Amino acid sequence: MTDDIAHIDAEFRRRFTDATGRVATIPRKDIYRQALLRYATDRFEVSRTYTEQEVTFILLGIVDDHAWLRRMLVDLGYLERSDDGRAYRRVSA
Incomplete structure (x- = not known):
C-alpha cells in the first residue's frame, strides 16, 4: 500500500468510523x-469462501446498508460472487 493510500485510509477511519468500527455515514x-x-x-480472508449470510453478518458490523456495500464490493471487483449468489470470495490483492 502506498503512503497516499495509507493516509487516505487513516483519514477515512478518523472521519467516518466510530469507536466500534462502524460507519455511520457513507462517504460522498x-x-x-x-x-x-x-x-x-479487510474483514474477509483471501482463501475462504463465505455464504451470503456470513457476508451480510460481516457487513452489518460496518454499515446498516449491507446490501449496497455487498453490491459495491462485487461490482467493483473486491469480492467474487458465484453465479447462484450463494458463495462469495475475496479477490486476491
Whole structure:
C-alpha cells in the first residue's frame, strides 16, 4: 500500500468510523468510498469462501446498508460472487 493510500485510509477511519468500527455515514467523495471498500474487504480472508449470510453478518458490523456495500464490493471487483449468489470470495490483492 502506498503512503497516499495509507493516509487516505487513516483519514477515512478518523472521519467516518466510530469507536466500534462502524460507519455511520457513507462517504460522498469517491476517494473515501474506495477507502470504505478497502476497509470492508479487510474483514474477509483471501482463501475462504463465505455464504451470503456470513457476508451480510460481516457487513452489518460496518454499515446498516449491507446490501449496497455487498453490491459495491462485487461490482467493483473486491469480492467474487458465484453465479447462484450463494458463495462469495475475496479477490486476491
